[in-house]
Amino acid sequence: MGDTQMVEAGAKRLTRREIPGPRSAELLEISNSYEPPCMADQVPVVWDHGEGVWVWDVDGNEFLDFTSGVLVTNLGHSHPHHVEAIQNQASRLMNCYSFPTPERVTLSKRLTDLMPDNIDQSFLLTTGAEATEAAIRIAKRFTGKHEILSFYGGFHGRTYGPMSVAGSMKTKREFGPQLPGGILAPFPYFYRDFYNSETEEECAEKCIENLDRIVESTSSGDLGAVIIEPYQGGSGFIFPPEGWLKRLENWAHDRDLIFILDEVQSSFGRTGKLFALEWDDLRPNMVCLGKGIGSGMPASALAGESQIFQCMGTGEMSSTCGGNPMASAASHAVLDVMEEDGLPENALKVGEYMMGRFEELQKKHVCLGDVRGRGLVIGLEFVEDRESKTPAADLTSRVLLKAGELGLLLGKVGMYGNVVRIAPPLVVTEEEAGIGIDIIDAALKELS
Numbered sequence: 536m537g538d539t540q541m542v543e544a545g546a547k548r549l550t551r552r553e554i555p556g557p558r559s560a561e562l563l564e565i566s567n568s569y570e571p572p573c574m575a576d577q578v579p580v581v582w583d584h585g586e587g588v589w590v591w592d593v594d595g596n597e598f599l600d601f602t603s604g605v606l607v608t609n610l611g612h613s614h615p616h617h618v619e620a621i622q623n624q625a626s627r628l629m630n631c632y633s634f635p636t637p638e639r640v641t642l643s644k645r646l647t648d649l650m651p652d653n654i655d656q657s658f659l660l661t662t663g664a665e666a667t668e669a670a671i672r673i674a675k676r677f678t679g680k681h682e683i684l685s686f687y688g689g690f691h692g693r694t695y696g697p698m699s700v701a702g703s704m705k706t707k708r709e710f711g712p713q714l715p716g717g718i719l720a721p722f723p724y725f726y727r728d729f730y731n732s733e734t735e736e737e738c739a740e741k742c743i744e745n746l747d748r749i750v751e752s753t754s755s756g757d758l759g760a761v762i763i764e765p766y767q768g769g770s771g772f773i774f775p776p777e778g779w780l781k782r783l784e785n786w787a788h789d790r791d792l793i794f795i796l797d798e799v800q801s802s803f804g805r806t807g808k809l810f811a812l813e814w815d816d817l818r819p820n821m822v823c824l825g826k827g828i829g830s831g832m833p834a835s836a837l838a839g840e841s842q843i844f845q846c847m848g849t850g851e852m853s854s855t856c857g858g859n860p861m862a863s864a865a866s867h868a869v870l871d872v873m874e875e876d877g878l879p880e881n882a883l884k885v886g887e888y889m890m891g892r893f894e895e896l897q898k899k900h901v902c903l904g905d906v907r908g909r910g911l912v913i914g915l916e917f918v919e920d921r922e923s924k925t926p927a928a929d930l931t932s933r934v935l936l937k938a939g940e941l942g943l944l945l946g947k948v949g950m951y952g953n954v955v956r957i958a959p960p961l962v963v964t965e966e967e968a969g970i971g972i973d974i975i976d977a978a979l980k981e982l983s
């Protein structure tokens with residue numbers, strides 16, 4: 536494969552490149568020696584800089600980015616308004632722990648105002664796991680109950696609380712006993728339904744109607760809260776059937792359970808609305824936010840009802856960098872761009888175009904077992920054959936590598952590591968999206 540070979544991709548021709556390039560290879564060698572391997576599961580490209588949906592590696596190769604890091608850089612790389620806000624803030628004030636700043640208090644208000652009316656406060660933190668951890672702790676304190684219901688395949692972060700409510704061994708393997716009180720129930724993942732339902736409606740029905748039975752058989756009578764993602768991210772971009780989340784919320788509220796929605800990944804325009812909860816008109820008691828809230832600056836938040844937050848006494852919960860002025864200024868800039876440039880609307884429009892194109896690809900490539908998504912979060916599930924649906928994890932890794940060689944950066948997720956995640960920054964145009972899809976098509980042709 537010569538590096539002068541070109542691939543025809545939409546309106547743009549991308550040079551086929553060897554990855555890793557020489558400078559990337561040097562740095563990867565340092566990484567392999569000095570960084571633990573637990574963090575590396577990527578195509579071997581060392582990023583240098585980015586602009587919009589494009590990224591350049593340290594060897595000068597250009598790539599189209601369909602990862603947004605891990606659904607973080609929703610504004611695109613180095614958006615000028617974001618950069619300016621961060622630079623201005625850096626020259627004024629970077630951290631002051633929990634002393635209020637104009638940036639922090641106005642951001643808390645701005646976020647709260649965007650939430651459903653029952654939510655009237657926001658608590659600014661640094662990482663997604665910190666937000667889910669805080670939600671779990673606050674729910675336990677408020678209800679006085681220690682059990683939390685979560686779902687097969689759920690992912691809520693890697694610290695102990697979130698890990699203990701995860702619905703996948705991937706997060707907790709060989710870490711010993713988990714926090715007591717985790718109760719797990721099947722999530723409506725129709726493609727691989729736990730109940731082997733014939734229809735999506737039946738799958739949705741069973742996943743609700745069996746909840747009481749699951750609780751009756753596994754709870755010690757101390758269930759206080761439910762935590763769920765609007766769509767399962769880490770397990771493969773799995774969306775529940777329409778209306779199912781509202782049914783779950785009603786089920787929880789009818790039983791006086793705190794309903795926690797983990798929007799760490801799904802928020803800030805990703806699904807075509809600012810928050811995914813808008814699709815089903817949800818009214819969770821607490822909403823965890825992260826990733827896109829800073830579009831690259833470490834930031835997260837827990838929005839919730841003040842009557843619940845009040846169970847925490849003054850000074851009982853805080854975070855060294857939570858709500859720091861840098862992150863808060865960055866999040867204000869994120870909201871400015873979301874509103875002014877209509878990024879959620881663009882995510883919806885380009886996402887529809889992409890879904891249509893991927894459904895066409897699915898007709899051509901039998902290894903593409905399932906295509907699903909909403910807005911700019913699309914999962915391509917690869918299988919050995921459509922009948923058995925055996926997960927094709929190796930093929931998925933080869934697709935990532937081949938796409939990388941052709942100039943497209945992809946990530947993978949899934950319980951079985953067989954789902955390509957399509958999640959470009961929300962500023963992507965249809966033309967750019969088309970280039971990436973042409974590359975995936977070319978990669979699949981070469982691999983078959």
Ligand SMILES: Cc1ncc(COP(=O)(O)O)c(C=O)c1O
Pocket residue numbers: 605662663664665667690691692693764768769797798799800825826
């Ligand atoms: C739904 C969800 N919750 C929580 C987290 C944890 O976020 P962080 O990695 O910022 O701790 C993630 C991260 O992927 C996530 O997708």
